[in-house]
Amino acid sequence: MSRYGFLVSPSHNRVYARSAPALALAELEAFGETVIDGGVQDAGITEIGGVPYVTFSAAELSGTEIRLLSNLSSLYALFAVEGDLLRPVARQPLDLFESDLLTIQKYAGKTNEDFTRLLLNVTALASDEPARLLTGDLRLLDPMCGRGTTLNQAVMYGMDASGIEIDPKDFDAYSAFFRTWLKNSRLKHRAETGTVRRQKATLGRRLQVALGASKELYREGSTIDVTVVNADTLRGGDFFRRGEFDLIVTDAPYGVQHGSRPHGGGNAGRLSRSPVDLLAAAVPVWQPLLRPGGALGISWNTHVAGREQLAEILEAHGFTVRDSAAYRGFEHRVDQAINRDIIVARKD
Template sequence: MPQYAILVQPSANRVYTQNAARLLSNELLALDDLLLGGRVAAAGGPVERRLGGVPYLVLDAPDLTVDDLRVLANLSSLFALFELRDDGSLLPLDAPRLDRYDDDLLTILKYIGKTNEQLTRLLLNLTAAAALPVEGFLGSRVRVLDPMCGRGTTLNQALMYGWDAYGVDVDRRDVEAYTAFAARWLQDKRLKHRSSSSRVRVAGRNLGRRTTFELAATKDEYRAGDVQTLEITQGDTLDTDRMYRAGFFDVVVADAPYGIQHGSVTGPRTPSRSPRDLLTDAIPVWTTVLRRGGAMGLSWNTKVLPREDLVAMLRDAGLEPLDGPAFLGLAHRVDQAIERDVVVARKPR
C-alpha cells in the first residue's frame, strides 16, 4: 500500500506552530471525508512521525488519483509532499497547488491583528470543500465573501486560488489600506486589470463605497475575458443582503472579532465588545446571500462565545453545522485571552 509523508510547514507564529501538525491532521481528515471518499481514514488516517528530527504526517492512502493528490497539495500547513519508500527514503511528488500568483500576495502585508495565513487557508479549504464537489474545488470559479474582511487576508487567499473575492468591512481605514495595497500589488506584478469605484445606493440609501478590480493571471486570459473579480465595499456587514442578491455566493468565510484585543462593530457608529451580539444579527444576513448547497465557515474566540452557542445560531439561521470528529478537533490557543476554534455549516439545497 502506498505511503505518503507530508512535511509540516513551520509558521512564523510560534504558538500556531505548536498546533500545526494536529490542525493539519484534522484538516486532512475533514477534506478526506468531504472530497476523497474517506479513503485516507479507512486506511488508518494520518500519523505524526519525526523523520530526521523533523515532524511529518504519514498516511497510508491506496488508490489516490491525481486529483486527490492535488487536493492534498493545498493543505494549509503542507510544505512538501513525498512518497515514503520501504527503505525510508522520501520521493518528492509534483502535486501542483491551486496557487496562481506569487506568494507575496499572502505575506507582504504585516499589521497588528492579522489572521495567520495558514489558519485562513484551512478555514477557506474546509468551507469550500463543504460547498463543492472535488472537481469544483479544483477547477471552478468560486464566489467567496468575507463579510468582515479587514485588510483582506481571506480575499488574497481566494484570489490565490483563482476564485472571485468579495469583502465588506465597516472600518474605512482598513478598506482604504487594502484597496491601496491591491492596486499597488497589481501594478508591481504587471498584471492586466481594470478598476472602478462607486457608491452603493439601494432604495435611495447610501450603503457605502465599493471598489472593483477585474484581473487575470495572464494577458491571454485577460484578452479572452477570463478574469477574476476582487471587490471591496466599505459599509456595514448587516447591509450585506442589500448589497448583493440572495444566493450570490458559494462560500462565506469570516474571522469573527475576538472581543478582547479587537472590538466588534454592529453598525457604522455603534461599537460593541460583544461578538455574540454581532453574530446573532449578522449570521441570518450572511445566510441570505449564500446559495443553496453553499457553506459558511467562521473562526472565533471560544472564551467569549462557547461553541454550542454559535452552533445554535447557525442552526437557527437554517444552516447545518458539520460536526464530525475532524471538525471538532480544530480549537487551538492563540494567546492567554484567545482560544480560537473553527466551525463550518452548509446551507441545505
C-alpha cells in the first residue's frame, strides 16, 4: 500500500472552507468505492508540518486513477507521502478552459463552484460507467439550471450540457454571459437563440451553442454542445428525447430565496417552500430523459425536506439511491437557513 495526501484548495469562501475537509473525505471515499482499484483506506485529516492534509492509503495509483483524482473538487496539490517527505504527484485535471467560466458570474444565491463540481463528480461516479468521467462524452441535463453554474462545470469537463430554466431573467442572463465569455475567450463557436414552436403553439425560447475547445476541433466538427430552454421543467419531454442524457444534476429549491411551483408553469400553482412537491411532479418527467444506468444527483436544503422523503420519490420511479457512508457524508451548513445535503441515485 502507498500513502497519499492532498492539500484542500485555499480558494473556498469562509463558510464553505469550514466544511471542505469533511466534504473532501466523503468525495474521496466515493471515488474509492467506484474507480480506485482496491479502494482507499485509512482516509482522514493529518497534520504535516503544521498544515492539515487529507491523507489516505491505496494501492499505487495508476495514471488513470491519478487523472480521476485530479478532479476532486477540493484538491489543490497531490503528494505521495514517503516517510517524513512529500513527493509531488503531477495533477492532470479535465478542465479544458480557464476558471473564469465558473468564477466571473456573481449573484445572490449562486451555488459555490467547488460544491457544484463535487455534485457533478459524485453523480457521475454513481452511474454504471463511472470511468466515463474522463472521456468527455457524457451528456448532462440540469432541469432547473438557473444561471448555469452546473452547465459551465460540465463544459469545463468537455461534456455536452443542457438546461431548463423557467425564469426568463435567468435565461437571458446566462445567454448574455455565455455569449460574452465565448467571444472574450476567442473560441470558435456558433450561438443561436430562437423560439420553440410546435403545432403553432409557443413552447419556450431556446439557446443553442456549439463550441470548439480548439480551432482544429471546431473545424473537424468535434464540438461541445450547450442547449438551454426557457420553460417549465415539467415540460422537459417537449424539448429532449427519451434516454438522451447520462447524468441529471441539479439544485432543488432551497426554500429561502425562491420556492417551487409544482402545479404548472409561469406563475400558476401554489408556491411551495419545500422541494418535495416539485420533485414528486418533476421526477416522473425527468426519469425518461435519463438512459438506463445513468445517474441523478440533487442537492437540497434539509431544513425544508428530509432525505427519506426524497429517497421515497426516487425509488418509486425506478431509481436506486446510493446509501453508503460516503454518499451520506455530504451534509453541511451553508448559513442559518440552509443546511445542504446531496442525494444521488442510479436509474435501474
